[in-house]
Amino acid sequence: MHRINLADIPEKEARSPTGKFHSFFRNVSLALGGLPNTGTWGGGHPYDLQIRRLPPGAAVCPYHLHLAQWELFVVQRGEAIVRTPDGNFPVRAGSVFVHPPGVPHQLTNTGRSDLEVLIVADQPPLDSCYYPDSNKRSLRPPGMFFRSTAAHYFDGEDTLPPDAPAHPTAPPPVMPPVAPFPQRCVHIDDIPWDAWESPKKKYAGRCKELSIALGAKRNTPTGLGGHPFEVELSQLAPGRTGCPFHSHAAEWELFLILSGTANVRAGSGTHLLGAGDVVLHPPGEPHQIANASERDDLLFYIVADNAPVEICHYPDSDKWGFRTPRKFFRARDVDYWDAEE
DSSP states (O other), rough: OOEEEEGGGGEEEETTTTTBEEEEEEEHHHTTOOTTTTGGTTSSSSSEEEEEOOOOOOSSSOOOOEESSSEEEEEESEEEEEEEEEEEEETTEEEEEOOTOOBEEEEEEEEESSSEEEEEEESSOOEEEEETTTTTEETTTEEEEEEEOOTTTBBBEEEEEEEEOOOOOOOOOOOOOOOGGGGGGGEEEGOOOOOEOTTTBBBEEEEEEEHHHOOOTTTOOGGTTTOOOEEEEEETTTBBBBSSSESSOOOEEEEEEEEEEEEEEETTTEEETTTEEEEOOOTTEEEEEEEOOOOOOEEEEEEOOSSSSEEEETTTEEEEETTTEEEOOOOOOOOOTTTTT
């Protein structure tokens, strides 16, 4: 189990020459063993999670869009303006919003105190940014910024006459329609709690599914209407357990404790966690979270990637489960050719 407390993560500063763009950040994913700008394809994590703090008047970064990356913001405290092609929109503590690829955006602190946001971003193998205000572009690998000038496909590869016709180019990709910002922004207080419990109430809790409230289709890949990660706010009453002890075949799951105390069972041990603690469970690691208090609620965020196919194993009951279709079963060994011939 990967574990860290937010207070133990050093805060780093990012500042432009004049301070127009200025923030302090704690990179939670790197503290948990992730690699910079590297997903599971390169030994990193499927998403990047960080806490950003902006002084009054400062913006996080220039107005920009990503060609591949998704970003989700949760405002923890303060107030700000989000600049988008639809206009400028105020947000405040409790606001949650998402920026899909292809949508320019910028966040600026408009309050009198520091702005703090939780940011979750996926880790696509390739990404490029465009900066409309400066007509600049960037490539994440290899990490360069540039302005482009038109060139023939064979320029530098072959001798071109002055009147060489333009090389045929493919039409631009068709981007799926993106909802305007007001439909991609909600306030946590406006999301209803979804309560659930097992038949004998051993497992019970309630949650606010932030990604679903922002328009994501549940357990659906990005190309079919889902998001590359799912974020939810969960609450367990005193003494309650969130779910049976289980492991995922493909999914990564992160818990960020906001308040209360938790018993997190992982592998062969149980760990007591408190506010600010973050744990990450990679695929194959059995885990379970329960409220360790007899009187106080446990409140925490869950961040999980959205694996296209998922299977769970429940060691205590020797059960297996498919996410889609939702089916649970116990397996018995059979020969590969059984019932085939």
